[in-house]
Amino acid sequence: MLNDIRSGRIAAPEFLQGLIDTLTQRGRAVLGIKPDRDVGEDRDLELLGEALLSRRGEASGVAIAQSLLAAFERAAEPQRLKFLSSLADRFGPDRHAIELAIAAYQRKEGGDGSKLEALHAAAEPRRQELIRRLNLAPGGTSSLVRMREVLLALLREHPELQPVDDDFVHLFSSWFNRGFLVLRPIDWTTSANILEKIIRYEAVHAIQDWDDLRNRLEPPDRRCYAFFHPQLVDEPLIFVEVALTKEIPGAIGPLLDKSREAIAAHEATTAVFYSISNTQKGLAGVSFGNFLIKQVVQDLARELPNLKTFVTLSPVPGFAGWVRRELKTEASAAIDEETRRALAALDDGGDIAQAKEAITALAAYYFLKAKLPSGKPVDAVARFHLGNGARLERLNFLGDASAKGMKQSYGLMVNYLYALERIEANHEAFAEHGTVVASDKVKKALRAKLSSRDLVPSPHTNSQRKISS
Amino acid sequence: MLNDIRSGRIAAPEFLQGLIDTLTQRGRAVLGIKPDRDVGEDRDLELLGEALLSRRGEASGVAIAQSLLAAFERAAEPQRLKFLSSLADRFGPDRHAIELAIAAYQRKEGGDGSKLEALHAAAEPRRQELIRRLNLAPGGTSSLVRMREVLLALLREHPELQPVDDDFVHLFSSWFNRGFLVLRPIDWTTSANILEKIIRYEAVHAIQDWDDLRNRLEPPDRRCYAFFHPQLVDEPLIFVEVALTKEIPGAIGPLLDKSREAIAAHEATTAVFYSISNTQKGLAGVSFGNFLIKQVVQDLARELPNLKTFVTLSPVPGFAGWVRRELKTEASAAIDEETRRALAALDDGGDIAQAKEAITALAAYYFLKAKLPSGKPVDAVARFHLGNGARLERLNFLGDASAKGMKQSYGLMVNYLYALERIEANHEAFAEHGTVVASDKVKKALRAKLSSRDLVPSPHTNSQRKISS
């Protein structure tokens, strides 16, 4: 409504405009702020923050929150940085209060339940309450998500802002709790302003134009679902594109082919999640992907009882980079001479088909044995799906022969299988022991590779044992 | 949808039912819990709580949360108390972690920003995260509101649960933040399941039946608005009933009279808020009333530009009780001999009209001078409206001549005026100095009373000065 008023779609009666002006001017008067100053906007931001926190009660809370958020959006980068930095220090915890709270706690006067509470309250950075009050403004949640986007961009060069970011994540996790998310199908009857965001945010297989989009939404064997939040109207938070097929697909090309023949939905036995995209940079680290996939699996299973298999067709974004790094490592456990030769031939313009065996075996090694220091797989997409309880089902040589696909993974794509009755066990094995649950075929591809190197000792005996057990 | 399935409105395909069963059974298996045991349900609640917190990742978080909430709803009171008590201790802060965090903080190793964060995290009761995860379940928010209702009922006899309640309030305040609330008009086209809640929850002037309800919703000079939360579908959180009139009314009877003549909305100059009711006991202390009134004032002002006056017609629930207490106080500053006589005559069956002057003067004293130790007025309704920035506008003798009205306030009703351009100033005067902003007429009623007592010294000189200045 307010947006409508601002855009002029609705005529705000003078009375109402007067009200808003009054509140805002009065807010400024109270703070000793002169309107429309060019200088000192950054000081305003901090002052407005103090005003928002200090005011007893909330008579003008909404108006002040609105002013602060609007001023931040208008501000230039240095001013924004200054405000975010003030969140780190000025609006950090009150050290004096903490010292007192610790002392009281350590004296354990009067039973310590309330002391603990007091300590927790004292240790809470003031910015948490500030952010909660900013959320009072109409459109506040959306503005705060954008504010964090700004923060994330600054974070690398300003690591001292990390605690601020942690608090954003903490609060967002509470507000974007699964319980508050709404799943909605996206199809060709969805409104254009949402669809253009689908086009813009698709991160895996770019959508060329509206025809391409329609080709992914309108045929009877295509589906798309997104999570929405009541406060971010018309803003999908994450979406997944689904193809309904008769078998597990090994390549993305045929799925996206505009001239393919669609099948009737009830003929399909397999639902293929071929693209999952987050849309809000400002919500990075607030995870809804696993909820989305599980919810969609449930909804599809209910709608189409013939569906028996739920599977992804996923890219392998880190594969080629990892291979390149291994090639430079002289004593790479992953790359033997034969593989090295095959890859060299490829670089010399050789036929990729010749390298099929080498690449597939290398991929098996990449998924099952290449680990981060944390013990988790190197591949980020693998960590996501395995962490959700999926199983690595199949390696698809030349699944994505596009330039991008060749460059990032030698054209490799993989399927992760979501077998509902195994999800929890898989998840636990992965979460607690780092076990990569994989199909026999994938494991066999690794064993073939390893045995071919015969006597070369594996540096990852442990994880290997897990896999082959 | 799940509710539909449970109620049998939608047939859950076997597949899906299997999924839910699998997750639940598996959850139980993991925990070593045997299904359908009669004993030890309380232990289950705590175990489920631990499971919900300990599980790395969230593969079964939703299912466990659902099980715990369902088990709590089924549990008998002793088991519920036991679980809530475990929230107070078992799921309280981790003391060992706190000691370590305090020590680390006090050593101030490695810069103390992160140490502070660690301290805050350590001091956070584990129940906070537990409650956040319970909110993952479908319908979780609603279940948690009911859980707190149970908690509130136990609180008086179990003050040790107070910290648990504080955490509920803290989290609910974040989730029921103004930014997440949706204002909706309630009228005769509203669905019956919502309307029956309006009937049930009306706390000020009881709604007798559906005809009475219609009389408050359908005429063109009547309005009703409620706040809803996306997670509590079809559950109004708070609602206000409004009459559109040509003048500030002094009595509730004519407003609710079924035989009155309605006027056209655009003829009205005055919007009268004659009833405000909260509906969710479990949300006590999470305040939305002030937002509701201000939003309704804005919306009405936009819709009906002829409206110039926004005013309440409010009960004075504490008046008669306060008078009775003062009567017992021999040296009451409020009650002089004449007043005492007038009230005695009333008790002897005298005509109330005779006591008009005495009661009105006494009421002026009650509002302007009778204070709590905190310096705020004794009257709870007054605290609410004055705290919102309204002004005490008029004392209405015999505004509510019903038995209830006579009993609680000698029939007195009052109007609080919401003048938007004064709201913030009024609010500040009240919040910072306890000033009761009142119309000249009300203040004059007090002065008349005080001067009539001539030489009797006032024990509240300070606040008097404030008022008369």
Place this chain on the structure above:
Amino acid sequence: MLNDIRSGRIAAPEFLQGLIDTLTQRGRAVLGIKPDRDVGEDRDLELLGEALLSRRGEASGVAIAQSLLAAFERAAEPQRLKFLSSLADRFGPDRHAIELAIAAYQRKEGGDGSKLEALHAAAEPRRQELIRRLNLAPGGTSSLVRMREVLLALLREHPELQPVDDDFVHLFSSWFNRGFLVLRPIDWTTSANILEKIIRYEAVHAIQDWDDLRNRLEPPDRRCYAFFHPQLVDEPLIFVEVALTKEIPGAIGPLLDKSREAIAAHEATTAVFYSISNTQKGLAGVSFGNFLIKQVVQDLARELPNLKTFVTLSPVPGFAGWVRRELKTEASAAIDEETRRALAALDDGGDIAQAKEAITALAAYYFLKAKLPSGKPVDAVARFHLGNGARLERLNFLGDASAKGMKQSYGLMVNYLYALERIEANHEAFAEHGTVVASDKVKKALRAKLSSRDLVPSPHTNSQRKISS
């Protein structure tokens, strides 16, 4: 929207009000009508009708139609009758045009296709176009339905209005064509303004109050559906109440019992249509009942695959009246001495249970043999369901022991079975040969009765033969 403006819910900007006034006044000016006259309102109606028809084009059609309909609603009965009579004559067919058209047709000049068209056009009463143009006004359809309600009330005393009514039926049948009707479930989330109409219009088993209504809508084993028309917003045209049960019920009492135990919807095997009510008197004779039942059968079958039996529990409104008439007929073929005695005993306060056999046999005769001159059954409800293709399934002695039930049918109720695969054949047998399709049990009850009378010859041999063939 216009209704909102009129009721004052929306402030009509002066501009718009001006527009409406201008059009209306101008309309009056053109017609030489002075505003607000008390006399001659009836003349205005006819003049407005002529204006609506004569105006070339439609510049003010909407405004004139609106004026005419509003004037009709305001008019007193004599004026209304006068206008409706003018529809019969003044706005009847143009005789002169007809004579010319007949002459042209009979000369068959220039091929007769166009002559036929001209004849048809000439023979069309002018009121048809008038009614079509009245439908241009906002809310026009609704006003016309009310106008016909007035017409129907006058028809008995003014049979000359019959052709007018025929044209209403003709046009309404086109506008309320099945294709334009929308089926909507009615439940406890339906808006109160619709539900109060359900209460008001329920014609079979009166709904006492809102609790009774809820008892019919909210339990999981209850359903209600209504047809709506886009132009009659919030006005159900016809609705059916459905109980989901585990067997075919024989009595209405247990179905409506507020203390009964509800079952889950998916447990039910049988859907019972226990009440069907039309709501708009003005749409009498425009039939949607058969579409409603068939649509509901389809929708329920889709939603609840366990439902195998679709059946009514219906009153027998004409039974007692018919029995009384037969009792007075000395040589009644239906009533033998034994039956006569049983009924006499009943009249003397005898136990109805004693009369079970007599009444059941008599009912079998009533349904299977008592016919109108048209050859159709005497019972109106039977004609409706049999005409829809249902089968008379069961006679339920004491199915409705209420005072009303006892009075109209000695407590008898019956079930009509809708077996989808038999509907068409049943319908044809009934429509073309008058055959009452009935279950063996019902037919047996008749045979028992007839054979008991042994040698008494039946005066309805033909229809009997049909039944037993």
Place this chain on the structure above:
Amino acid sequence: MLNDIRSGRIAAPEFLQGLIDTLTQRGRAVLGIKPDRDVGEDRDLELLGEALLSRRGEASGVAIAQSLLAAFERAAEPQRLKFLSSLADRFGPDRHAIELAIAAYQRKEGGDGSKLEALHAAAEPRRQELIRRLNLAPGGTSSLVRMREVLLALLREHPELQPVDDDFVHLFSSWFNRGFLVLRPIDWTTSANILEKIIRYEAVHAIQDWDDLRNRLEPPDRRCYAFFHPQLVDEPLIFVEVALTKEIPGAIGPLLDKSREAIAAHEATTAVFYSISNTQKGLAGVSFGNFLIKQVVQDLARELPNLKTFVTLSPVPGFAGWVRRELKTEASAAIDEETRRALAALDDGGDIAQAKEAITALAAYYFLKAKLPSGKPVDAVARFHLGNGARLERLNFLGDASAKGMKQSYGLMVNYLYALERIEANHEAFAEHGTVVASDKVKKALRAKLSSRDLVPSPHTNSQRKISS
């Protein structure tokens, strides 16, 4: 829903499918039609038509109507023509019945009210009832609109189908009565499947792509509205595009310029209807354009009280063609030597700016004096707007400099002014006397032209007089 089932979006339970099959097969069985025959599909159509009409009652009406419409859509052109021809003869009026009805009417037995009715009924072509019954099928209205589209395409070569078309228009006019149309704003939140129709159907200024579309819908100073019919879901019937401006625009280019600066809606004083497009060929001749414009004027006036001027920016599609025809007419009253020279210079590649005066004067003549035999202006767009009661306000030289614009009208565009308080008078002047209501400026342009030709007598003295009076 049925569409969903057919497309496979919803799994039709076997039961339901069985029902549909049963009905359809049974329908075929009754008719002696074998399923899936290749030959004789055309005969089927007629047989199905007879079945639909002859069946007493409606047990299978919906199924038969559905079969007939589906068969028609599948049929090849010869079969379709055959069926449409059968509508003209076989399903024409029943001549025998007509002869009897005429005879009865002429005998005037028994009062002639009912005879007239009988005559009207007899003269009604049987196809009218057939078409009404076809409308019973789900989606029937939509199918019938497409059927008429087929009919219109055949009409030129088969004039004998004209009476069939007349009946379609008659019935559609009743079903698409203003009272049944719903106005909806079209904007960037409208669903894509509707928006793509806006792109496809825009007939005046083609929409290039989705960006172009957005440029016409999303800016705060742009609006679009369409009429919808409840039976043609998601199918706009007609739509108008509106620009909000500060003055009456003279050229289309700046309005559609993607780089222009938008203004706030409440700043606008003028609403410009710059494109009106019908979408359904099958509804040609069923007019809603005038209702659309008037409704949009009302809605905009309500929403934006600052709007004072409602005007079109319209093409002049017939202008250049008319000029070319006049050029060939030696004694053209419209074209004098000077004009002839100016146009010749233009043809030789001369600067159009030189021809401004000649073209403007010629245009004034074109609008004010060039008439059809009916006395109406030659220009179709002018007939539409003048017929609606608009005034020809301004001639805009080079209003549309696109190739299309230059070709059809030498770049000329015009504004028609909708002044609500004058609409009715203008409409009447035009409808009854053919008067072209025009602004003084336009009339002056004509006078200038005429006086420049001095003594040349006008062949249209009458209409000239009207104009200058």
